Amino acid sequence: MKTAIKSFAAALALTAAGTLAAPAFAASMSAADAPDPHAHHHHMMSDIMRSTVDYTAPAVSLVRADGKAVSLVHELDDGRPVILTFIYTTCTSICPMISQTLSQLQSDLGSERDKVHMMSISIDPEQDTPARLTEYARKYGAGPEWQHYTGTVAASIETQRAFDVYRGDKMNHNPVMFLRAAPGKPWLRIDGFATVAELLGAYHELVASK
Ligand SMILES: [Cu+2]
Secondary structure, three states: OHHHHHHHHHHHHHHHOOOOOHHHHHHOOOOOOOOOOOHHHHHHHHOOEEEEEOOOOOOOEEEEOOOOEEEHHHHHOOOOOEEEEEEOOOOOOHHHHHHHHHHHHHHHHHHHHHHOEEEEEEOOOOOOOHHHHHHHHHHOOOOOOEEEEEOOHHHHHHHHHHOOOOOOOHHHOOOEEEEEOOOOOOEEEEEOOOOHHHHHHHHHHHHHOO
């Protein structure tokens, strides 16, 4: 499953970069998928893996895109449901899709968006200065409920490790989203490219069961 997601993400990355045409992408799928002309669409919809996990956020300080030094735990535990992900601004494959999904999610949440806290933490903090993150946030139309964070390399790695997303090199990262209804509740981890509808559904489920 993990391997399937990884190779799919890699193929998608190449497609997004325009270096692989659609037929090559189809050829990269397994033989079983090959006859299905909608193979990649099918995978877009279903290749996610949901798990419920108990992660403990480390006591690290991060720097928010507004330049303020903040405690990660404090940012997570302000009482609002949290939707958390990890990105870096120069990524040309996975992160633009994740950020576009979150951007659309904001719109689809409607008035509920004021009750949620969306957090994107940089896995490339040396490049991703607060100014860069501010520009990135603007590019995706991030509202006041969607914050971007950077900090020291050590703080970023410690955070990535705590959420089991650290893969050594930023180029090896995978698409993943974390949702939590309230402080003290477990996290719902969604590996793969969750659609806006899937995220919205998961969010409503979590909040309803709070
Ligand atoms: Cu990325």
